[in-house]
Structures are given as C-alpha cells and as structure tokens.
Amino acid sequence: YLLLATERTSTMQQEINEAAARGFRVVAASPKESSEVVVVLEQTEDKYEYLLVATTRPGTLQREISDAVDAGYHIVPRAVTGKGDEVIVLMEKGVAGPPPVQYQVLSTERTSTLQKEISQAAANGYKLTALAGRGEYVAILERAAR
Secondary structure (H helix, E strand, O other), rough: OEEEEEOHHHHHHHHHHHHHOEEEEEEEEEEEEEOOEEEEEEEEOOEEEEEEEEEHHHHHHEEEHHHEEOOOEEEEEEEEEEEEEEEEEEEEEOOOOOOOEEEEEEEEOOOOOOOOHHHHHHHHHOOEEEEEEEEEEEEEEEEEEO
16 A cells, blocks of 8 residues: 655645556545545556546536546546545546546535435436535536436
C-alpha cells in the first residue's frame, strides 16, 4: 500500500499519476481535517490513469464527470470525498476500460429532498455510487449508458 496526503488538489493529481506509473491503483480517499485529503493506493499488475475532479458547484461536477466518461474514465466509488466546500472525485481509466456508463449528480441540503431525488433516479435505472457531504449532500448515481 501507498498513502498520499496533501492539501492541494493539483499536487494530489500529480502524485496519484506518478504512483500509478509505478504500478499503484487507488483504493480509497478520505478527508483528514478540513484542509487535507488522504488517498490510499495498492500495488497492482495493471496500469491505470487518474483524473481528479474537484469543484464546489454541482453543475460543474456533472459536466466534468461527463467529459471524463467521454475520455474513458469511471468513478472510483470509495474515492469520492469532500474537502472544505469542494467535492473531490477520483476517476480512473484502465487498459481495457469499463463498460460505458452515465452519471447523475444530485445536490441538496435536505435529506427528504435527497430521498426523493435518489428514488426518482433509481426508477430511471440509476444506482448510488457515492455520497459526500460538504455543507450539503452530494450523491453520485450511475447506470449503464443507453
């Protein structure tokens, strides 16, 4: 295992890709206090590339995740976390690539609204992939691309 910890998302992006080039794969991410994020990686035989998406706005998060999916990336479910008022999403791309998926980002301060929106998304074929809090709840749901 390899543990990376940094306050700057640009530094984390660089360190993760350097570790991936040495044969490591992201396992999980978590905040350590409000200013630092910790990422745990494990040694693997396969090669991966990573993209770190970090933003405060749900619309921007949706767009950046969709752009990354178009480039062949998918979300690492245990590597979605919050840092201050940002949501951080680690996305990976392997040699074979995952089956095509679509993501939907939901954001609300009220749990009752979140319940309703997750239920509506589930009725449309989505499954919960990740949940992060940053002053409000941010849920990311996934379904097979249509």
